[in-house]
Amino acid sequence: GTKHKGNIGSLIKDKLNDICDDYEIAAFQGRETFEELTISTVHDKTRANIKIQDGCSQFCSYCIIPYVRGPIRSRNHNDIIQEVKKIAENGYKEIVLNEIHISSYGKDLQLKDSLIKLIEDIDSIEGIERIRLGSLEPNLINEEFMKRYAALDKTCDHFHLSLQSGSDNVLKRMNRKYSTEEYRNNVKLIRKYMPEAGITTDIIVGFPGESDEEFNETLEFVKDIQFSRIHVFKYSIREGTKAAEMENQVDDSIKTKRSKELIDLADSISNEFMNKFMDRDLSVLIETEKDDTIYEGYTTNYLKVLLKSDINVKNEIINVHIDKIRNDYLLSE
Numbered sequence: 001g002t003k004h005k006g007n008i009g010s011l012i013k014d015k016l017n018d019i020c021d022d023y024e025i026a027a028f029q030g031r032e033t034f035e036e037l038t039i040s041t042v043h044d045k046t047r048a049n050i051k052i053q054d055g056c057s058q059f060c061s062y063c064i065i066p067y068v069r070g071p072i073r074s075r076n077h078n079d080i081i082q083e084v085k086k087i088a089e090n091g092y093k094e095i096v097l098n099e100i101h102i103s104s105y106g107k108d109l110q111l112k113d114s115l116i117k118l119i120e121d122i123d124s125i126e127g128i129e130r131i132r133l134g135s136l137e138p139n140l141i142n143e144e145f146m147k148r149y150a151a152l153d154k155t156c157d158h159f160h161l162s163l164q165s166g167s168d169n170v171l172k173r174m175n176r177k178y179s180t181e182e183y184r185n186n187v188k189l190i191r192k193y194m195p196e197a198g199i200t201t202d203i204i205v206g207f208p209g210e211s212d213e214e215f216n217e218t219l220e221f222v223k224d225i226q227f228s229r230i231h232v233f234k235y236s237i238r239e240g241t242k243a244a245e246m247e248n249q250v251d252d253s254i255k256t257k258r259s260k261e262l263i264d265l266a267d268s269i270s271n272e273f274m275n276k277f278m279d280r281d282l283s284v285l286i287e288t289e290k291d292d293t294i295y296e297g298y299t300t301n302y303l304k305v306l307l308k309s310d311i312n313v314k315n316e317i318i319n320v321h322i323d324k325i326r327n328d329y330l331l332s333e
């Protein structure tokens with residue numbers, strides 16, 4: 001697995017000098033503490049991904065991660081705050097709290113409300129202007145969480161709520177821990193507090209045993225929720241998982257057909273969502289200079305924007321008037 005990744009430099013050096021063993025095997029489920037690693041990933045010096053935990057204890061039937069990355073280990077609250085302060089001093093405006101299962105943040109330390117408390121403390125750090133969350137388990141969302149999250153100044157109205165299937169039977173076979181009804185109610189809660197929130201998700205098509213009827217339930221659910229963007233994946237076998245041993249593996253040609261159908265639907269729904277923002281002024285963090293006068297950035301609800309500007313606006317948060325939609329971009333000309 002990835003244990004001792006923080007020591008990778010010295011391990012390589014010792015190996016080159018022939019003063020360490022060839023390998024070390026540790027019991028992966030025995031890990032209890034987060035291995036501190038101060039390097040977070042960054043995007044064009046505007047957005048930084050902050051790692052807040054490692055591992056996962058959910059054991060979805062198709063996923064190998066709990067076996068190779070071990071159980072949930074949360075990073076120390078104060079260490080995260082110190083890293084975010086440094087990132088702010090270096091001029092980054094947006095941070096994304098990220099990793100494998102951030103919804104479990106603090107559970108291993110028996111801390112209550114730990115994720116929202118962390119977000120509240122980050123919200124008061126000078127220099128940080130946007131806080132975004134990585135992929136979330138739908139069950140994280142509740143009235144109390146949304147009330148506190150929406151009351152903050154810097155939190156983005158974007159939620160990546162991992163769905164995987166819109167069929168309750170498939171969700172059970174996947175060993176996911178929510179029903180479509182719970183998912184729907186949580187989306188309603190988000191929109192009660194943040195009406196224009198972008199809800200993005202991941203969906204797997206062709207999970208073992210997925211019937212036409214179950215796939216159609218997913219299509220209907222997707223229409224009902226009105227996602228702003230969907231990432232569609234064709235199920236693929238991960239050796240060592242329960243799903244790899246399931247009967248009724250779906251033929252690849254059916255997976256391809258379902259994937260195309262769902263992507264087409266997702267594109268049209270995403271377009272409907274983007275249309276709501278035509279002729280509006282939106283706050284955009286400019287992340288990339290595409291060429292001399294064209295810049296790319298994101299809105300708070302994670303829509304991609306392209307705009308023309310004669311002056312360098314990179315790493316600025318500016319109000320942009322939206323004139324057009326092209327492919328998956330809002331345009332300002």
Ligand code: SF4
Nearest residue numbers: 056058059060063065
């Ligand atoms: S899919 Fe996500 S929640 Fe499920 S076991 Fe894998 S990492 Fe954990």
